[in-house]
Amino acid sequence: MSAQPPAAPEPLPAAPWRRLHAALMPDYNRPATVYWWCVVALGASALLWSVFRVAALPGALGLQVLAGCVVTMLAGLFPVRIPGSNNSFAAGEIFIILVLLVYGPEAAVLAAACETGVGALRTSKRWTSRIVSPAASALSMLVMGTALHVCIDALPPGAIGEASVLVLAMAFAVAHFVQNMLLITLVLHLKARQRLDMRAFFSSFGWVGTSYAASALIAGLLYLAFRTTGIGVMAGAVPIIIVLLVMLHYHFRQRESDDEAQRLRIEAAEREAEQAARHLQALRASEQRFHSAFSHAAIGMALVQPDGRVLQVNAALCALLGSDEATLLRRPFQSVVHPEDVDLLQRQWRDVGSPRGSDATVELRCVPTDGRALHVALHSGQFADDDAAEPCLILQVQDITARRQAEAQLQHIAYHDGLTALANRIRFGQCLAQAIERGHREPGYAFAVMYLDFDRFKLINDTLGHSAGDRFLTQVAKRIQAQVRPCDTVGRLGGDEFAVLVDNLGDESALLAMAERLQQVLAKPYALDGTEVTSSASIGITFSSVGYETPGDVLRDADIAMYRAKAAGRARTALFDASLRAQLASQVNLERDLRRALEQQQLSLAFQPIYDLASGRVDSFEALVRWQHPERGAVPPSTFIPIAEESALIGQLTEWVLRHACAQLRAFERDLPPGHARPRLHVNVSGTDMCRANFVSQVAAALLSNGLEPGQLTLEITESTLMQRLDNALDVMGRLRELGVGLSVDDFGTGYSSLAYLSTLPITSLKIDRSFVQRLQDQTSDAEVVKAVITLGHALGKTVIAEGIETPDQLAQLRALGCGLGQGYLLARPLSPEAASAVVAVERRWPGPDARPSDFARFTPTGFSDSALTVH
Numbered sequence: 001m002s003a004q005p006p007a008a009p010e011p012l013p014a015a016p017w018r019r020l021h022a023a024l025m026p027d028y029n030r031p032a033t034v035y036w037w038c039v040v041a042l043g044a045s046a047l048l049w050s051v052f053r054v055a056a057l058p059g060a061l062g063l064q065v066l067a068g069c070v071v072t073m074l075a076g077l078f079p080v081r082i083p084g085s086n087n088s089f090a091a092g093e094i095f096i097i098l099v100l101l102v103y104g105p106e107a108a109v110l111a112a113a114c115e116t117g118v119g120a121l122r123t124s125k126r127w128t129s130r131i132v133s134p135a136a137s138a139l140s141m142l143v144m145g146t147a148l149h150v151c152i153d154a155l156p157p158g159a160i161g162e163a164s165v166l167v168l169a170m171a172f173a174v175a176h177f178v179q180n181m182l183l184i185t186l187v188l189h190l191k192a193r194q195r196l197d198m199r200a201f202f203s204s205f206g207w208v209g210t211s212y213a214a215s216a217l218i219a220g221l222l223y224l225a226f227r228t229t230g231i232g233v234m235a236g237a238v239p240i241i242i243v244l245l246v247m248l249h250y251h252f253r254q255r256e257s258d259d260e261a262q263r264l265r266i267e268a269a270e271r272e273a274e275q276a277a278r279h280l281q282a283l284r285a286s287e288q289r290f291h292s293a294f295s296h297a298a299i300g301m302a303l304v305q306p307d308g309r310v311l312q313v314n315a316a317l318c319a320l321l322g323s324d325e326a327t328l329l330r331r332p333f334q335s336v337v338h339p340e341d342v343d344l345l346q347r348q349w350r351d352v353g354s355p356r357g358s359d360a361t362v363e364l365r366c367v368p369t370d371g372r373a374l375h376v377a378l379h380s381g382q383f384a385d386d387d388a389a390e391p392c393l394i395l396q397v398q399d400i401t402a403r404r405q406a407e408a409q410l411q412h413i414a415y416h417d418g419l420t421a422l423a424n425r426i427r428f429g430q431c432l433a434q435a436i437e438r439g440h441r442e443p444g445y446a447f448a449v450m451y452l453d454f455d456r457f458k459l460i461n462d463t464l465g466h467s468a469g470d471r472f473l474t475q476v477a478k479r480i481q482a483q484v485r486p487c488d489t490v491g492r493l494g495g496d497e498f499a500v501l502v503d504n505l506g507d508e509s510a511l512l513a514m515a516e517r518l519q520q521v522l523a524k525p526y527a528l529d530g531t532e533v534t535s536s537a538s539i540g541i542t543f544s545s546v547g548y549e550t551p552g553d554v555l556r557d558a559d560i561a562m563y564r565a566k567a568a569g570r571a572r573t574a575l576f577d578a579s580l581r582a583q584l585a586s587q588v589n590l591e592r593d594l595r596r597a598l599e600q601q602q603l604s605l606a607f608q609p610i611y612d613l614a615s616g617r618v619d620s621f622e623a624l625v626r627w628q629h630p631e632r633g634a635v636p637p638s639t640f641i642p643i644a645e646e647s648a649l650i651g652q653l654t655e656w657v658l659r660h661a662c663a664q665l666r667a668f669e670r671d672l673p674p675g676h677a678r679p680r681l682h683v684n685v686s687g688t689d690m691c692r693a694n695f696v697s698q699v700a701a702a703l704l705s706n707g708l709e710p711g712q713l714t715l716e717i718t719e720s721t722l723m724q725r726l727d728n729a730l731d732v733m734g735r736l737r738e739l740g741v742g743l744s745v746d747d748f749g750t751g752y753s754s755l756a757y758l759s760t761l762p763i764t765s766l767k768i769d770r771s772f773v774q775r776l777q778d779q780t781s782d783a784e785v786v787k788a789v790i791t792l793g794h795a796l797g798k799t800v801i802a803e804g805i806e807t808p809d810q811l812a813q814l815r816a817l818g819c820g821l822g823q824g825y826l827l828a829r830p831l832s833p834e835a836a837s838a839v840v841a842v843e844r845r846w847p848g849p850d851a852r853p854s855d856f857a858r859f860t861p862t863g864f865s866d867s868a869l870t871v872h
Helices: 015-024 030-055 059-077 092-103 105-123 127-154 162-192 198-229 231-296 315-321 325-329 339-353 401-415 425-441 457-464 466-483 508-522 551-568 578-600 637-646 650-670 695-705 719-724 726-739 755-760 770-774 781-796 808-817 833-839 853-857
Strands: 300-304 310-313 360-366 374-383 392-399 448-454 489-494 497-502 526-528 531-533 537-543 573-575 603-612 618-629 633-635 680-684 713-718 742-748 765-768 799-803 821-823
Touching: 015 127, 030 059, 030 105, 030 127, 030 162, 059 092, 059 105, 092 105, 092 127, 092 162, 092 198, 105 127, 127 162, 300 315, 310 325, 315 325, 315 374, 315 392, 339 360, 339 374, 339 392, 374 401, 401 425, 425 489, 425 497, 425 551, 448 508, 448 551, 457 466, 457 531, 466 489, 466 497, 466 508, 466 526, 508 537, 508 573, 537 551, 551 573, 578 618, 578 637, 578 650, 603 650, 603 833, 618 637, 618 650, 618 821, 637 650, 650 680, 650 695, 650 833, 695 713, 695 726, 713 719, 719 726, 719 742, 726 742, 755 781, 765 770, 765 781, 770 781, 770 799, 770 808, 781 799, 781 808
Parallel strands: 537 573, 618 680, 680 713, 713 742, 742 765, 765 799, 799 821
Antiparallel strands: 300 310, 300 392, 360 374, 374 392, 448 497, 448 537, 489 497, 526 531, 603 618, 603 821, 618 633
């Protein structure tokens, strides 16, 4: 079959009608819309015609019609609802039919339209319903009312009797109702596109039609009375009808209220009976559940009298205590409790049995028949039994032995080191706090703390592995424990750091003897994985006589003493004194001040020229950082540079020096005459800097921001630091050389560098340490060392720089040995940036080879005095 083509869309009305349609009837289709407008138009026409005819009536009749309409509207506002049904009786129909019989169809149209309009306003919120309902009612009333009067007029004069009027009024009232309902119902069926089922229609509105017939009967009776007695009977009958309707309305409302109250009472009684039955059933079920839960509970349960006599036990309690039910029923419950815990149980039972007592739980020990240790949590509560003479107690007994053992194990883990089983830092701190408190209570009590740190533990870990390091620590712990007294506490504080709390110290000499024994024992070889290794310990000792308040203070001072022993050499013991704490405090304060100096720009740079020893011209400058402390004055670099390295400030300090030194080098260039060679700069860096991944980018940024060539910068690192961090620094050094930056080994000859490393490292120059230059004399070992370094540097293609030149003889020998560059106080002291800028372009004329020492003594840069060049 072929698909049906889609229906053509219905044409839309003109724009004003489209807006009206969207506002009034957005859900109406075209047939429903056309029908609705037809009914409204016809109803409006009927209403206008009726208004025109009523207006033509004499004044008295017009007022009577108006009064009838008002009464009809008021009656429509208060419909009488029929009890026991969803229908209601509108008294307005009586007056509409009465107006129809008395004043004609036109007056009835007005009354019907008014009554229906009031009802629509009261029951519907849609304006389509509010408009179409009075229109349909007016149209139906005009048609049926006119037909009624035509029928009455068509009857012979002698045939118009009272019965005829009543029958005709009732018939035409029902016909009006049917016609009016059809007009309204057709709108709904047209909207839903449904056919009208007349059988369903009459079954739905049959009762309402009957009420219309009754209204017509009442109206007919009133009309007959009116024909007999005149308008006076109407004036009396209408209020009576209204009063009767009001009374009927309130009577029905009262019946509804009484019926509702009766229904609620019946429902409440049914609910109470049902609830009582459920409660009784719940009590029986609860009792059954209790007995079942008691008998089959997984934990032990018992019912006992207040004196402890057992009344009932379950199988779980019998299994827990290792006894049968008969044995337990013949003895008090206290007999299965550990004797030391019986008093605790009795106190709990007294509290539970008191008038204000509540359930309570206590943990105690029981004594089962097999003699094992049994820890239980016993919960006691009052239990009311209807068959018992007095309340009894219900006990719930749960085995917590495994939990107690786990807690003990966790307690041991929490306060002991997992590797050595010694006290950990927390436990050691607790023991130390107890010793401090005892020292405050007992004036004659004294204690001491030894802090031990092993000198080669990191080497053992790095060479043999961490498992070997763990075995080393285990052997160390055993050796320490073997040398202390049973009353002393040995703890592992972390890593290779141990501490010994020497309790109840009598003589300090005995403690020193113990420390000496520990040094001897700990220095003996250790067998680790078939390898024999040796180690030594640095020991720091502090005594309670210092006067401590907290364990942290004791460990701090013992640690300070230990670091003093480590600084003095291996296998040393040092005692704490107050000066050590002062030194540490001074170092901490200096670190804080250095951080502030970096933030507040308290640092400055001095520049010491590096000369070409052959020509006397300035080859480059070495940038030297200076710190003028606002309170301490000048702080030497040998003091604050190590502090910067230990406190992680060295990176920030290096970045500051690089940035300012490059900026000053750029300033030097601006003061040079045209054609002069660009000056170069040496900057000292630390091993930490050479291991930082971002150091290369930091150097490149300093050069780029000042417009310098990479070849103008040489970075210096000491030989010992370089060899310690060589593996980590190689990558950074290679990247710096790729960038074009020079690399120099400072203090060469003081470290342990290998010739193989020197031949492969990407360095550009070697600096002979000042200690060799200052001891330089002909035909001495130092002279041979300097000569060897110069020869080695030339062989490797490195530039050799001698530092610390202070005498003309040293300068002459270095020139004779072929040293290319040099620096020192003889040539120039560290200069301020202004003085260094003036020195850049100065030509130096060196004394000849036959010059006397006095010629070198007078050797200064042309045009400058020593005082102008020196930075103090």
